[in-house]
Amino acid sequence: MDHGLLWWVLMDRSRAWGFALAWSMAVVLPACPGVAATPWDHWPDERVRAVRRLGCAELGFAVGRDSRIPDRSLLLDLGVRNHCVRPAPFDANALQFVGYDANRGTSCPLTIYDPRDEIRPTQIDAENESVERIRLDPPGGSLATITSVCVDTSRVSPEAAQAAPAPVCVEVSP
Amino acid sequence: VRNGSRLGATVLGVSAFLALALSSPMARARGCHEVSDIVGYEHCTRFGGQWAVDGLPRIFVGLELIHSEMALRGRSVDAYVTSGTSTATFDGSALGVRSFSTTGGKVRIGGYLFGPLYAGVGLGVGLGTNRFESFQVNRTLLTSSGGINTGGEVWSGLLGVRVPLGRLSLRVEGDVSWVPFCVSGANGGVCLTPGVLEPRAALDVWATPHLTMSLFGGIDALHPNEPSTLGISMEFHTRSFDGAFALW
Numbered sequence: 001m002d003h004g005l006l007w008w009v010l011m012d013r014s015r016a017w018g019f020a021l022a023w024s025m026a027v028v029l030p031a032c033p034g035v036a037a038t039p040w041d042h043w044p045d046e047r048v049r050a051v052r053r054l055g056c057a058e059l060g061f062a063v064g065r066d067s068r069i070p071d072r073s074l075l076l077d078l079g080v081r082n083h084c085v086r087p088a089p090f091d092a093n094a095l096q097f098v099g100y101d102a103n104r105g106t107s108c109p110l111t112i113y114d115p116r117d118e119i120r121p122t123q124i125d126a127e128n129e130s131v132e133r134i135r136l137d138p139p140g141g142s143l144a145t146i147t148s149v150c151v152d153t154s155r156v157s158p159e160a161a162q163a164a165p166a167p168v169c170v171e172v173s174p
Numbered sequence: 175v176r177n178g179s180r181l182g183a184t185v186l187g188v189s190a191f192l193a194l195a196l197s198s199p200m201a202r203a204r205g206c207h208e209v210s211d212i213v214g215y216e217h218c219t220r221f222g223g224q225w226a227v228d229g230l231p232r233i234f235v236g237l238e239l240i241h242s243e244m245a246l247r248g249r250s251v252d253a254y255v256t257s258g259t260s261t262a263t264f265d266g267s268a269l270g271v272r273s274f275s276t277t278g279g280k281v282r283i284g285g286y287l288f289g290p291l292y293a294g295v296g297l298g299v300g301l302g303t304n305r306f307e308s309f310q311v312n313r314t315l316l317t318s319s320g321g322i323n324t325g326g327e328v329w330s331g332l333l334g335v336r337v338p339l340g341r342l343s344l345r346v347e348g349d350v351s352w353v354p355f356c357v358s359g360a361n362g363g364v365c366l367t368p369g370v371l372e373p374r375a376a377l378d379v380w381a382t383p384h385l386t387m388s389l390f391g392g393i394d395a396l397h398p399n400e401p402s403t404l405g406i407s408m409e410f411h412t413r414s415f416d417g418a419f420a421l422w
Contacts, residue, residue, distance in 0.1 A: 066212075075212065086419060087227045113214050114214055118213060122228045124226065124227070126414035126415055134212070
């Protein structure tokens with residue numbers, strides 16, 4: 001080859017500088033704060049305080065009440081994050097919720113409200129994160145006295161099953 | 175088809191291509207008004223829509239900035255005269271220059287077929303300033319003009335393989351292009367409608383899990399001794415790291 005690409009670039013100074021600048025931007029830009037790297041800007045926010053790392057996946061929880069759902073239901077903010085560069089399995093249906101009253105004398109299992117059967121075993125995309133808002137319903141009666149909710153996360157993935165984490169408990173915010 | 179109308183048609187084509195590529199998310203944004211962020215109450219989104227992988231195809235959409243050199247030797251060139259119907263066809267080496275160059279942009283869209291193998295299509299435009307030695311076509315002297323006198327388009331199909339290397343990735347692909355373009359001059363000009371088979375190599379940097387910045391170069395397989403293509407590109411990917419971060 002009598003004239004290679006390198007020669008073709010270098011034979012013109014402005015062309016060479018142009019490509020050098022463009023390529024430097026391509027390499028340097030990702031290193032700038034807020035531009036590259038995963039920003040993790042969805043959570044933890046002030047709502048999602050209780051977090052549990054389960055291998056690649058990290059889950060965050062906050063529970064409160066909301067005027068858009070029935071009075072007896074609770075609203076769960078479920079933070080989902082994958083710290084790894086590969087997809088992480090996650091089954092939100094395997095989360096088990098139990099509500100407690102102020103002195104922990106009364107407990108009540110809570111079920112996820114999912115009328116369209118949207119929540120299925122899936123995989124969290126690599127280095128991804130989000131927050132889902134889910135309605136939690138008691139099987140019957142009122143939850144007016146429930147002040148905290150504990151979440152069993154041990155079945156959401158094979159990694160979680162191996163780690164056998166203790167339940168995550170969060171206070172119900174007003 | 176002369177230079178001006180061809181370029182106009184190309185710009186229209188690229189616009190239509192862009193509109194098509196971007197239409198579905200825009201239509202979704204316009205056509206669906208989200209009423210809630212609670213699962214079961216949402217109208218436009220579903221649980222996991224922002225982060226779940228299942229069922230999400232590995233698609234990429236990119237914008238390339240390219241400088242191309244089109245070697246003329248061995249390529250058929252058509253000369254035309256503005257004031258008449260006279261034309262002439264001859265080998266590009268008779269133009270007295272080694273190559274014509276264009277700089278432009280190309281939109282490309284593609285997806286993974288299986289594993290690291292992907293395919294796609296591209297559409298773009300190129301502009302340039304080129305000169306050729308004056309010559310006569312039926313007593314009309316054709317000379318190249320100054321300024322931006324070259325306009326053309328690029329239609330391409332590609333097939334490639336991506337090698338994931340962490341925050342970098344290496345791609346090797348074959349790009350088959352149809353690159354009709356014209357160089358206008360005083361009294362007329364010359365046009366080429368070459369097909370180009372171009373092996374390319376590209377180095378990608380993952381700026382974010384969904385965005386790559388790349389440097390690429392290619393060689394015209396039919397003219398391997400000539401410089402061909404060099405460019406930079408920015409590409410959006412539906413799947414983080416196209417679904418694979420490393421080889422292992």
